[in-house]
Amino acid sequence: MTHKAWWKESVVYQIYPRSFNDSNGDGIGDIQGIIEKLDYLKDLGVDVIWLSPVYQSPNDDNGYDISDYQAIMDEFGTMEDWEELLDEMHKRDLKLIMDLVVNHSSDEHKWFEESRKSKDNPYRDYYIWRPGKDGKEPNNWGSTFSGSAWEYDENTDEYYLHLFSKKQPDLNWENPKLRQEVYDMMKWWLDKGIDGFRMDVINFISKVPGLPDAPNPEGKKYASGSKYFMNGPRIHEFLHEMYEEALADYDVMTVGEMPGVNVEEAKKYTDPERKELQMVFQFEHMDLDSGPNGKWDLKPLDLRDLKTSISRWQTGLHGVGWNSLYLNNHDQPRIVSRFGNDKEYRVISAKMLGTFLHMLQGTPYIYQGEEIGMTNIKFDSIDDYKDIEILNMYKEKVEEGNEDPAKVMESIYVKGRDNARTPIQWDASENAGFTTGEPWIKVNPNYKEINAEQAVADEDSIYHYYRQLIQLRKKHELIVYGDYELILPEHDKIYAYTRSFEGEKLLVVTNFSEEEVEFNLPENVDFEAKEKLISNYPDADDNYQAFTLRPYEARVYKGV
Ligand code: NOJ
Numbered sequence: 001m002t003h004k005a006w007w008k009e010s011v012v013y014q015i016y017p018r019s020f021n022d023s024n025g026d027g028i029g030d031i032q033g034i035i036e037k038l039d040y041l042k043d044l045g046v047d048v049i050w051l052s053p054v055y056q057s058p059n060d061d062n063g064y065d066i067s068d069y070q071a072i073m074d075e076f077g078t079m080e081d082w083e084e085l086l087d088e089m090h091k092r093d094l095k096l097i098m099d100l101v102v103n104h105s106s107d108e109h110k111w112f113e114e115s116r117k118s119k120d121n122p123y124r125d126y127y128i129w130r131p132g133k134d135g136k137e138p139n140n141w142g143s144t145f146s147g148s149a150w151e152y153d154e155n156t157d158e159y160y161l162h163l164f165s166k167k168q169p170d171l172n173w174e175n176p177k178l179r180q181e182v183y184d185m186m187k188w189w190l191d192k193g194i195d196g197f198r199m200d201v202i203n204f205i206s207k208v209p210g211l212p213d214a215p216n217p218e219g220k221k222y223a224s225g226s227k228y229f230m231n232g233p234r235i236h237e238f239l240h241e242m243y244e245e246a247l248a249d250y251d252v253m254t255v256g257e258m259p260g261v262n263v264e265e266a267k268k269y270t271d272p273e274r275k276e277l278q279m280v281f282q283f284e285h286m287d288l289d290s291g292p293n294g295k296w297d298l299k300p301l302d303l304r305d306l307k308t309s310i311s312r313w314q315t316g317l318h319g320v321g322w323n324s325l326y327l328n329n330h331d332q333p334r335i336v337s338r339f340g341n342d343k344e345y346r347v348i349s350a351k352m353l354g355t356f357l358h359m360l361q362g363t364p365y366i367y368q369g370e371e372i373g374m375t376n377i378k379f380d381s382i383d384d385y386k387d388i389e390i391l392n393m394y395k396e397k398v399e400e401g402n403e404d405p406a407k408v409m410e411s412i413y414v415k416g417r418d419n420a421r422t423p424i425q426w427d428a429s430e431n432a433g434f435t436t437g438e439p440w441i442k443v444n445p446n447y448k449e450i451n452a453e454q455a456v457a458d459e460d461s462i463y464h465y466y467r468q469l470i471q472l473r474k475k476h477e478l479i480v481y482g483d484y485e486l487i488l489p490e491h492d493k494i495y496a497y498t499r500s501f502e503g504e505k506l507l508v509v510t511n512f513s514e515e516e517v518e519f520n521l522p523e524n525v526d527f528e529a530k531e532k533l534i535s536n537y538p539d540a541d542d543n544y545q546a547f548t549l550r551p552y553e554a555r556v557y558k559g560v
Helices: 031-036 038-044 079-091 110-115 176-191 235-247 263-270 303-317 346-358 388-400 405-415 452-457 462-475 477-481
Strands: 012-015 048-051 068-072 095-100 150-153 158-161 196-199 253-257 279-281 294-298 363-367 483-487 494-501 504-511 517-520 529-535 546-549 554-559
Touching: 031 038, 031 079, 038 452, 038 462, 068 079, 068 176, 079 095, 095 253, 176 235, 235 263, 263 279, 263 303, 294 405, 303 483, 303 494, 346 462, 346 504, 346 554, 388 405, 452 462, 462 477, 462 529, 477 494, 477 504, 494 517
Parallel strands: 012 048, 012 363, 048 095, 095 196, 196 253, 253 279
Antiparallel strands: 150 158, 483 494, 494 504, 504 554, 517 546, 529 554
């Protein structure tokens, strides 16, 4: 039996503040810029805003390297601005969830500055320090952002662990004092009135004791240590403790970002009985277009893989935990360029992808710009890219590894995180109306055709279609809570499924290709349509049992 909850019935909108809206002309988005756009978001119909980090940070990783958890980044504004934002949101009945980045801090955090001073400093044990092994790093783990996961610090002749950049040292969750500091900080924000947290790589916080070398069959310079820190031995204990110590007294929403989580683990994280989290961000569907060598190893999506994966999550968490539903965020390429077609079928395919996602069971997340069908970017020069992951990878492969720069650029065009980080295209004026200054990262040149002003004015736009999708979810509990069942599992172009709830049913049929394909409702599917709820082709007819789907067509029928 699924329990009802406000966060299950909500639609979340993610803001990546640096690229959202600049109010003061310094080329960087800011909090006042967000306030200016709250009515736009309210009109879209979302309920919750997840704000990527706005804390003080040297910005090695755009705010995911925090030097003060209780202060606002100067470029974004002041604590007063932030309080005004929360106020203005609550006035509009919008909820705010903050990003919690506590697997690591910045190396400029005062804890780390103390920690590196001496081996007996009271903060030493807030981080993970080890002596070298045979004059080398303590183990062979590689960092997500290229190179070793260890950095040598001359001062005390030891190395510290950083699973991300060397300016993001990992916090030591084995230390109860550190854990208490984190819980206190969380309560400080909760007492300010926020409505929850999105927790950055939160399933990385428990490392296998001894930090063993990772298997390295190919003899690479550095290996992936992920099995020694993803979903580690004490993770459930830590998250349960966090719940008891920081969250239990508040009616808030929590979602944990969890690379490498599978359904079985996710059940444990999200089962309400266990009192850990409410949702996780899993990555399976985001990894389906990667080859064996990871994200830069490009591979076309096979729709059947998407069905297998999504269906496993839909049925796996049903009645136990709760799914988060997303196709975009600040780390992923734009979905219309990725699983859709960002050329002649941009509008149609973006609507199809939105339909596919928003009709599933779970809480949908929209990433800024998705609602107007923003696309990937191709900068000619590597110098125009800003993301540390891209820049480090390019350096490692091209400058140090002599790989073909054109091939590496191709993978950046397809998978690079800056695809999602170009400024939001508000209108057709200079710099897309994002800033009156020089934007911190170049604007996508297609802003004259693709922008929010155009989308709001055009009733057939992706924006208005998303509004409808959101409204449908509010109107029909079936869309929120219904059971999911996949149909036509073997079809390589059509993704179709049903939902059922208290005697009502939904039929969702989507064409993931630019070809025309025949849909025939299988005889064993017991469904009788009463009305067509939505379609991305306005002239779609009521014939739900057998019809020809046009390129990227999506239809949703409600019935019994
Ligand atoms: C996941 C965040 O979403 C990403 O942007 C960041 O680089 C890493 N975690 C490290 O904090």
